[in-house]
Amino acid sequence: MRILFIGDVVGSVGRKALKYCLPILKDKYKPTVIIVNGENAAGGKGITPAIVKEMLAQGVHGITLGNHTWDNKEVFDIIDDEPRLIRPANFPEGTPGLGYTVIKAGSAEVALINLQGRTFLPPLDCPFRKVDDILDELNKKYKYIFVDMHAEATSEKIAMGWYLDGRVSAVVGTHTHVQTHDEQVLPRGTAYVTDVGMVGSREGVLGMERAAVLKRFLTGLPSRFIADEGKWMLHGVCIDLNPQSGRAQNISLVRMYENDVIFD
Ligand code: FE2
Numbered sequence: 001m002r003i004l005f006i007g008d009v010v011g012s013v014g015r016k017a018l019k020y021c022l023p024i025l026k027d028k029y030k031p032t033v034i035i036v037n038g039e040n041a042a043g044g045k046g047i048t049p050a051i052v053k054e055m056l057a058q059g060v061h062g063i064t065l066g067n068h069t070w071d072n073k074e075v076f077d078i079i080d081d082e083p084r085l086i087r088p089a090n091f092p093e094g095t096p097g098l099g100y101t102v103i104k105a106g107s108a109e110v111a112l113i114n115l116q117g118r119t120f121l122p123p124l125d126c127p128f129r130k131v132d133d134i135l136d137e138l139n140k141k142y143k144y145i146f147v148d149m150h151a152e153a154t155s156e157k158i159a160m161g162w163y164l165d166g167r168v169s170a171v172v173g174t175h176t177h178v179q180t181h182d183e184q185v186l187p188r189g190t191a192y193v194t195d196v197g198m199v200g201s202r203e204g205v206l207g208m209e210r211a212a213v214l215k216r217f218l219t220g221l222p223s224r225f226i227a228d229e230g231k232w233m234l235h236g237v238c239i240d241l242n243p244q245s246g247r248a249q250n251i252s253l254v255r256m257y258e259n260d261v262i263f264d
Contacts (some may be wrong), residue, residue, distance in 0.1 A: 001108060001144060002255070006214070006236040007179070008066075010040040010200030011227025012105055015051065017086025017199050019142055020226050021234045022058050024133035029238050029254070033105045034059055035112060036210075037148060037174045037196070038085075039066040044208055044227035046072030052085050060102040062086070064114040066150035066175055069097075074261050080183055088116035088150060090130040099135050102142065111142040117175075117237030125149075135167055143246030147171045154180075154194050161192040169241050169248055172191030177206040179235040179253060197235025204228025204259070214262050231258040 004025060009018055017035070020220070023030070027263055032218050038047045045068050056064060067076065069087040078085060079097035089099020100113040113134055115127040124191050129253040131147070136143055145168040149160045157173035168190025179197030186192050200207035204227075205214075212223040241247065 001241040002029065002031045003031070003110065003146060003239045003241065004029055004034045004236060005146070005148070005196055005239070006034070006036045006199060006234065006254075007105035007134050007196035007199045008037045008040050008174055008177055008207075010198055011042075011044045011176070012233050013227065013229055014207065015041060015054070017234050017256075017258075018055070022037070023145070026059065026253065031238065032108050033061045033080070033103060033110050035062045035064065035103070035146065035148070036062045037066065037150070039068040039150070040200070040207065041152045042072045042074075044225060046070065046075055047085075048072055048074040049078040052078055052082055052255070056092055061105050062098070062101065062110075064112070064113045064148040064150070066114075066116055086112065086114045088114045088124070088127075089134060090115055090125040091129045092125065094152035095131070099130075108144070109142060109146040111138045113138075113145065113147045115147060117149065117152065117153060117156040119153035122151050127160065127201060131160075131164065139167065144169050144241055149173050150174065150175045154254050157194050161186060161190065165190040165192075167221075170239050170251070172237060179255065181253070183237060183251045183253055185251060186250045189245065189246060190247035191237075191239045191251040193237055193251060193253070196237050197236045200232060201228035201230035202233040203230025207243050229254075233257050236237065
């Protein structure tokens with residue numbers, strides 16, 4: 001079982017890069033399952049039904065979200081109808097959509113959980129206690145369990161990795177858009193990386209146009225952030241899972257740049 005997880009897709013440049021890279025990545029890695037974080041896919045903020053359909057048609061099996069889940073109102077037209085699209089599970093009780101799901105690829109079933117951190121982000125239910133509740137259910141039924149921990153603080157993501165080591169197949173961090181070089185299989189068999197990285201312009205600031213970001217830093221005045229249109233990069237991770245135990249055997253970083261170079 002091989003899972004390819006691709007980090008936060010930002011705006012039209014991110015979508016263009018995903019469309020270009022997916023056939024190359026499928027050919028190179030031959031993943032069983034492909035998962036994408038899509039919370040910045042619509043102009044840098046949120047996702048739309050058209051983008052969800054486009055990603056699924058390109059061979060993506062599951063899409064996770066995060067703190068920008070509700071930024072594009074069109075998401076409400078799909079969030080309750082498309083079980084392959086999930087939002088953080090620790091959103092308040094009664095929130096539309098699913099916080100975890102089971103995605104199917106051929107005969108394989110992977111339980112996919114989306115969580116959001118609470119440090120330097122809006123207050124939510126506790127992601128640690130929430131995932132305990134979810135795993136009470138999922139551990140009985142599923143061998144492969146994959147967690148996207150969408151969080152700002154590296155400490156909260158690392159803590160979640162240790163908390164879930166041996167209880168899930170993988171914990172990958174998203175949200176900060178900068179790929180970290182701490183990919184590892186933890187002692188009890190959970191693949192872990194603090195941040196997968198992003199897909200979008202590498203000439204902006206975390207995928208957004210740098211002029212507006214600089215203006216806010218330099219003046220403190222509000223400025224509207226828009227997705228940058230520069231040359232793209234694509235970041236992800238490739239994770240191999242043992243088909244008997246469901247535990248991780250290997251995790252490697254995936255990086256592609258607009259000049260077509262793949263770094264392993
Ligand atoms: Fe985010």
